[in-house]
Amino acid sequence: MTDFTATRAAFHLPEGMIYLDGNSLGPLPNSAAARVAQTMTAEWGDHLITGWNACGWMDMPARLGDRIGRLIGAEPGHVVVGDTLSIKVFQALAAAIKLNPDRRVILSDTGNFPSDLYMAEGLISLLGSEYELRLVAPEDVEAAITDEIAVTLITEVDYRTGRKHDMATLTARAHANGVVTIWDLAHSAGALPVDLAGAKADFAVGCTYKYLNGGPGAPAFIYVSPRHADTALPALSGWLGHDSPFAFDLGYTPGAGIARMRVGTPPIVQMAALDAALDAWDDVDMEDVRTRSIELSDRFIAGVEATCPDLTLASPRDATQRGSQVSFRFADGYAAMQALIAHKVIGDFRAPDIMRFGFTPLYIDESDVDAAIEILGRIMRDRLWDTPEFKQRKAVT
Numbered sequence: 001m002t003d004f005t006a007t008r009a010a011f012h013l014p015e016g017m018i019y020l021d022g023n024s025l026g027p028l029p030n031s032a033a034a035r036v037a038q039t040m041t042a043e044w045g046d047h048l049i050t051g052w053n054a055c056g057w058m059d060m061p062a063r064l065g066d067r068i069g070r071l072i073g074a075e076p077g078h079v080v081v082g083d084t085l086s087i088k089v090f091q092a093l094a095a096a097i098k099l100n101p102d103r104r105v106i107l108s109d110t111g112n113f114p115s116d117l118y119m120a121e122g123l124i125s126l127l128g129s130e131y132e133l134r135l136v137a138p139e140d141v142e143a144a145i146t147d148e149i150a151v152t153l154i155t156e157v158d159y160r161t162g163r164k165h166d167m168a169t170l171t172a173r174a175h176a177n178g179v180v181t182i183w184d185l186a187h188s189a190g191a192l193p194v195d196l197a198g199a200k201a202d203f204a205v206g207c208t209y210k211y212l213n214g215g216p217g218a219p220a221f222i223y224v225s226p227r228h229a230d231t232a233l234p235a236l237s238g239w240l241g242h243d244s245p246f247a248f249d250l251g252y253t254p255g256a257g258i259a260r261m262r263v264g265t266p267p268i269v270q271m272a273a274l275d276a277a278l279d280a281w282d283d284v285d286m287e288d289v290r291t292r293s294i295e296l297s298d299r300f301i302a303g304v305e306a307t308c309p310d311l312t313l314a315s316p317r318d319a320t321q322r323g324s325q326v327s328f329r330f331a332d333g334y335a336a337m338q339a340l341i342a343h344k345v346i347g348d349f350r351a352p353d354i355m356r357f358g359f360t361p362l363y364i365d366e367s368d369v370d371a372a373i374e375i376l377g378r379i380m381r382d383r384l385w386d387t388p389e390f391k392q393r394k395a396v397t
């Protein structure tokens with residue numbers, strides 16, 4: 001049984017703040033600052049270039065990949081960390097499309113995160129106009145998976161509403177139709193149990209700065225199924241994905257398995273922070289996280305619906321159909337969220353009218369949920385959001 005009191009103690013949460021935005025950026029793990037300092041002084045400072053060998057820097061992308069792999073049901077040795085999620089989306093898509101050379105359609109849905117769609121557009125502009133990015137409504141994805149589709153590019157949990165796709169069902173249908181699957185786990189990794197191997201997913205990508213608490217700009221990860229690991233071509237053929245980087249060959253030969261999905265020099269300082277953050281997960285069972293996440297989310301929905309009649313639930317009511325976030329619609333949602341933040345309850349806003357709240361059992365409990373409901377109720381009842389100051393849009397919402 002996961003000890004959530006122990007995991008909560010592992011994070012720095014500012015006094016008096018209720019943090020319901022771990023679905024955007026996780027909090028600072030207490031051990032991360034010292035770990036980063038050690039990497040800077042005892043590793044970089046004392047070892048300089050020899051740190052690549054002496055301090056295990058070169059193995060970090062694969063080592064951290066395996067630590068994440070445990071949380072997403074990946075086979076050991078099939079996840080690697082590096083770059084940003086947008087880059088990993090591009091890389092997975094370029095590799096996947098090559099595995100289905102006779103087909104021309106990439107299928108995604110209108111609930112996907114725009115960067116995934118933009119990356120697909122960018123790739124298509126390189127591949128040629130016979131390729132198509134086809135977008136359907138999230139509820140129509142299953143029916144749209146036909147033998148015309150080359151690749152599905154689906155984000156499992158919708159960043160706005162928290163609606164969750166059924167990975168096993170969609171992947172099975174894709175395979176029955178000869179389609180290669182890519183799953184974006186940005187809002188799944190560390191949020192709910194994921195079983196990539198069990199679902200027979202082909203590719204998966206995700207970020208580490210949300211539920212995995214790796215820090216702002218923490219590197220992304222990519223998974224390639226053992227079925228494709230030695231045949232998928234990475235497209236972004238950087239030297240550290242080469243079979244033998246230090247041979248400095250003039251031609252590219254992809255490395256063995258997941259190593260070929262590495263691109264360039266890994267960001268070691270940022271990876272040190274991620275490594276420290278992953279310590280918090282060592283004794284965590286994702287099934288326990290899911291149970292707690294549903295309890296906390298259901299409690300929040302019930303409390304908000306009882307106190308805030310102007311807010312409309314935007315997330316599925318059925319917890320099994322949601323990820324680990326809850327969203328409400330409100331026309332003045334931006335101002336209401338600003339008022340909430342001014343009262344030290346942190347969530348965020350997604351256009352046009354979504355107020356978004358993340359539930360992260362590692363460091364959130366019932367007392368946080370109840371306090372957030374009480375404060376939100378007061379803000380809505382007394383229209384505390386209705387001021388020019390709270391309506392002024394900032395760059396990051």
Ligand SMILES: Cc1ncc(COP(=O)(O)O)c(C=O)c1O
Binds near residue numbers: 113115187
């Ligand atoms: C589902 C999804 N895909 C892709 C991205 C883009 O990630 P990055 O900015 O790390 O490239 C995000 C960012 O939040 C996301 O939520």
